[in-house]
Amino acid sequence: xxxxxxxxxxxxxxxxxxxxxxxxxxxxxxxxxxxxxxxxxxxxxxxxxxxxxxxxxxxxxxxxxxxxxxxxxxxxxxxxxxxxxxxxxxxxxxxxxxxxxxxxxxxxxxxxxxxxxxxxxxxxxxxxxxxxxxxxxxxxxxxxxxxxxxxxxxxxxxxxxxxxxxxxxxxxxxxxxxxxxxxxxxxxxxxxxxxxxxxxxxxxxxxxxxxxxxxxxxxxxxxxxxxxxxxxxxxxxxxxxxxxxxxxxxxxxxxxxxxxxxxxxxxxxxxxxxxxxxxxxxxxxxxxxxxxxxxxxxxxxxxxxxxxxxxxxxxxxxxxxxxxxxxxxxxxxxxxxxxxxxxxxxxxxxxxxxxxxxxxxxxxxxxxxxxxxxxxxxxxxxxxxxxxxxxxxxxxxxxxxxxxxxxxxxxxxxxxxxxxxxxxxxxxxxxxxxxxxxxxxxxxxxxxxxxxxxxxx
Amino acid sequence: xxxxxxxxxxxxxxxxxxxxxxxxxxxxxxxxxxxxxxxxxxxxxxxxxxxxxxxxxxxxxxxxxxxxxxxxxxxxxxxxxxxxxxxxxxxxxxxxxxxxxxxxxxxxxxxxxxxxxxxxxxxxxxxxxxxxxxxxxxxxxxxxxxxxxxxxxxxxxxxxxxxxxxxxxxxxxxxxxxxxxxxxxxxxxxxxxxxxxxxxxxxxxxxxxxxxxxxxxxxxxxxxxxxxxxxxxxxxxxxxxxxxxxxxxxxxxxxxxxxxxxxxxxxxxxxxxxxxxxxxxxxxxxxxxxxxxxxxxxxxxxxxxxxxxxxxxxxxxxxxxxxxxxxxxxxxxxxxxxxxxxxxxxxxxxxxxxxxxxxxxxxxxxxxxxxxxxxxxxxxxxxxxxxxxxxxxxxxxxxxxxxxxxxxxxxxxxxxxxxxxxxxxxxxxxxxxxxxxxxxxxxxxxxxxxxxxxxxxxxxxxxxxxxxxxxxxxxxxxx
Numbered sequence: 041x042x043x044x045x046x047x048x049x050x051x052x053x054x055x056x057x058x059x060x061x062x063x064x065x066x067x068x069x070x071x072x073x074x075x076x077x078x079x080x081x082x083x084x085x086x087x088x089x090x091x092x093x094x095x096x097x098x099x100x101x102x103x104x105x106x107x108x109x110x111x112x113x114x115x116x117x118x119x120x121x122x123x124x125x126x127x128x129x130x131x132x133x134x135x136x137x138x139x140x141x142x143x144x145x146x147x148x149x150x151x152x153x154x155x156x157x158x159x160x161x162x163x164x165x166x167x168x169x170x171x172x173x174x175x176x177x178x179x180x181x182x183x184x185x186x187x188x189x190x191x192x193x194x195x196x197x198x199x200x201x202x203x204x205x206x207x208x209x210x211x212x213x214x215x216x217x218x219x220x221x222x223x224x225x226x227x228x229x230x231x232x233x234x235x236x237x238x239x240x241x242x243x244x245x246x247x248x249x250x251x252x253x254x255x256x257x258x259x260x261x262x263x264x265x266x267x268x269x270x271x272x273x274x275x276x277x278x279x280x281x282x283x284x285x286x287x288x289x290x291x292x293x294x295x296x297x298x299x300x301x302x303x304x305x306x307x308x309x310x311x312x313x314x315x316x317x318x319x320x321x322x323x324x325x326x327x328x329x330x331x332x333x334x335x336x337x338x339x340x341x342x343x344x345x346x347x348x349x350x351x352x353x354x355x356x357x358x359x360x361x362x363x364x365x366x367x368x369x370x371x372x373x374x375x376x377x378x379x380x381x382x383x384x385x386x387x388x389x390x391x392x393x394x395x396x397x398x399x400x401x402x403x404x405x406x407x408x409x410x411x412x413x414x415x416x417x418x419x420x421x422x423x424x425x426x427x428x429x430x431x432x433x434x435x436x437x438x439x440x441x442x443x444x445x446x447x448x449x450x451x452x453x454x455x456x457x458x459x460x461x462x463x464x465x466x467x468x469x470x471x472x473x474x475x476x477x478x479x480x481x482x483x484x485x486x487x488x489x490x491x492x493x494x495x496x497x
Numbered sequence: 498x499x500x501x502x503x504x505x506x507x508x509x510x511x512x513x514x515x516x517x518x519x520x521x522x523x524x525x526x527x528x529x530x531x532x533x534x535x536x537x538x539x540x541x542x543x544x545x546x547x548x549x550x551x552x553x554x555x556x557x558x559x560x561x562x563x564x565x566x567x568x569x570x571x572x573x574x575x576x577x578x579x580x581x582x583x584x585x586x587x588x589x590x591x592x593x594x595x596x597x598x599x600x601x602x603x604x605x606x607x608x609x610x611x612x613x614x615x616x617x618x619x620x621x622x623x624x625x626x627x628x629x630x631x632x633x634x635x636x637x638x639x640x641x642x643x644x645x646x647x648x649x650x651x652x653x654x655x656x657x658x659x660x661x662x663x664x665x666x667x668x669x670x671x672x673x674x675x676x677x678x679x680x681x682x683x684x685x686x687x688x689x690x691x692x693x694x695x696x697x698x699x700x701x702x703x704x705x706x707x708x709x710x711x712x713x714x715x716x717x718x719x720x721x722x723x724x725x726x727x728x729x730x731x732x733x734x735x736x737x738x739x740x741x742x743x744x745x746x747x748x749x750x751x752x753x754x755x756x757x758x759x760x761x762x763x764x765x766x767x768x769x770x771x772x773x774x775x776x777x778x779x780x781x782x783x784x785x786x787x788x789x790x791x792x793x794x795x796x797x798x799x800x801x802x803x804x805x806x807x808x809x810x811x812x813x814x815x816x817x818x819x820x821x822x823x824x825x826x827x828x829x830x831x832x833x834x835x836x837x838x839x840x841x842x843x844x845x846x847x848x849x850x851x852x853x854x855x856x857x858x859x860x861x862x863x864x865x866x867x868x869x870x871x872x873x874x875x876x877x878x879x880x881x882x883x884x885x886x887x888x889x890x891x892x893x894x895x896x897x898x899x900x901x902x903x904x905x906x907x908x909x910x911x912x913x914x915x916x917x918x919x920x921x922x923x924x925x926x927x928x929x930x931x932x933x934x935x936x937x938x939x940x941x942x943x944x945x946x947x948x949x950x951x952x953x954x955x956x957x958x959x960x961x962x963x964x965x966x967x968x969x970x971x972x973x974x975x976x
Contacts, residue, residue: 087542089542089543095542095543097542102542105542107543108536108541109536111543184545184773185543185544185545186543187543188542188543192772192773193772219547220545220547221545221547222545222546222547222548222774222775223545223772223773223774223775225775297769298769298772300577301575301577301586301587301769303586304577304579304585304586304587305540305542305584305585305586307579307581307586309581309584309641310539310541310584310641310643311541321581321639325579348577348766348767348769349766349767352767355769359770
């Protein structure tokens, strides 16, 4: 089995003309291969629909499923001349990264960019592990048509790359109104042209409470990074968001309820594997759905169903608190130019994060994809050849602990740029965010920081 | 103890849109199974709903036509349940923020009193797929037809203002008239474009208590709605009188046995907001644009018909029940034919003839102009009523002017007095008995003689003229 790619494009990179014709044939309004991204190699997750490609979203629930149409992001990238090199091994529905190889195609230069579904912070954690840049755009900026995830109100197509320039050019192409996704707000796309950043005129806010839960070493690293920013002339401003710890709870309740409902379609009636031996359709549901999901996703869906059916009031409270957190964050971002959040201690690429409580050793990294079967995966006996692909082990508590520093942006929908640590080690990996639609300015800030990284402090 | 029923209705109406609610598939549920499907209405992974503008407009017009207040903000929710007719595990419906609130219809109850029946709210939702249960050899199989999945619906939820089966039936008739006139739906219980479920409970007459209600489904005619409610009232009354508790559940009407039977409950949870269909924000301006598109409402139209065409209230109501009939009537009446003649011939002759041929009034060969020409000949006594009926039949088969059909088929009335005198002479000669009876004072005998002359004329004589001529002749000859 290929250690990184779940599916490689059967056409070679020279087959661009053909890809462009395909893009044109889908008729989404983009000119065939306008050349703006010609030569750019793109890796996707198997939850991004590419016409004719196996698109199982990393789940047994969709084993063998082949897409009938391109996702809008794919169609637009093709239209700009980018080459789709393949789809990578990913966690079930991309959620929580467990068992996938997200970030590896970019780290090992098999691809220039990777499209990553960010539901809880996956793009930023994967970027940290791979030591590359990652941008989660503002929610509603990129069409979700053809993306298969679990949490519609929080998930967003993010971009990983070694180069911020490639991220910028990719965003120029994939953002903006889409006739196939009416949920995009009617607003102007951000300005992605490069702009000069004068550190002396920039204030970066830091939320005290966001550092509360950090392990001691990460806290020190973050403070050292902030000090590096100060030395470069940025003004830092301490800020307070007393309810910061509620982000995790809100994400968990709202996210799991949405996931429980979103995964309702995997019922084996029209597509997906149907478990044998059912005497009636109620049994068909029970048996097929029991075999469809790995234990991690299953526990998430069951939790969501619990809140929906048994604790609906808690779900309503979570929705109200979410609205309040969005308002609070809007207030904070309006007072400064940017906000800095701790980066994620990704460790070296492919090595499981130290923060993954409850994750069996090796379970969070690429072992599964490398051919070692996931421990305790459900792998129904009839699906032996593909069983290792599904059902990586992780615990809800472990994943929520690992993504505690990233999930706030999925709750609020604001854009976040992850920058890896500076080569000299003067600055650790860091997340930078701003108000909604600050995507272009974040990239400019990132470029300015990387530039000074290169010059050395 | 005397009981009264408290009845509320939940009425689903299929909007006559060109496409489904969230995709561009044709809205034709009756086509060959699974012909009208796409990744969106099959809800394949990655599909996104795209709310149809036409569905929103038709739903909004329907709300305004029922006097409801369109809400500035409404939203779709996910009604979660697992059933093979629901391809994504939830139905998109407006559970928390409906499209409109309030509104209502006036009906006349069995005592002739006017009563206002209030509507609680109206919301939009998508229809589910259709299940077909068949046998493959000895194995029962369930097949799913997704043509209907995603058909645009509105659900009208009334206040529990209805008290009798009669009132429920009158409400449905008034609703049908109103919705048809705004043009949002065919609104037919028989073909499923309207579906009515009834919530029924009983309580001691004169009290205001709210008892446990029972929902009854599966009535596919207005008559069945009345029958099912009547059955359920007597069933619950008998139960309460026997000291049994009425349990909250759903029952199905069995039209053959004429009883309601309990059905197995569907598992349903609370609805959660849908993150994919945008929240609908209707501006005051948009709502006013919709209001301006509303046609003349039936009650207003009925008043105008009585005044302008000198019809009784009942006659006016019979014409406006179907907007197409009302439109046709106006065109013909404005051609100078007596309105009551138009109404009578339209309702008793033309509409049944069109229906019999499975045609639409609007597309029929009998255009208002040809129908007016026919009625004008009748009014001028150029043809008699029975000839007019035969000419009408011929008009469905050709585009010739009615005058030409009358000429070719020889339907003109015999108005030549010499020819009629000859026929009358002949009949008087043949029927001395009847002549004697009439002369003896038996008026009925004159009718018999008129009939004989008509028969001798081959139906082409004018009975009024013959009656006059006969009376004159026999009177003259009276000794």
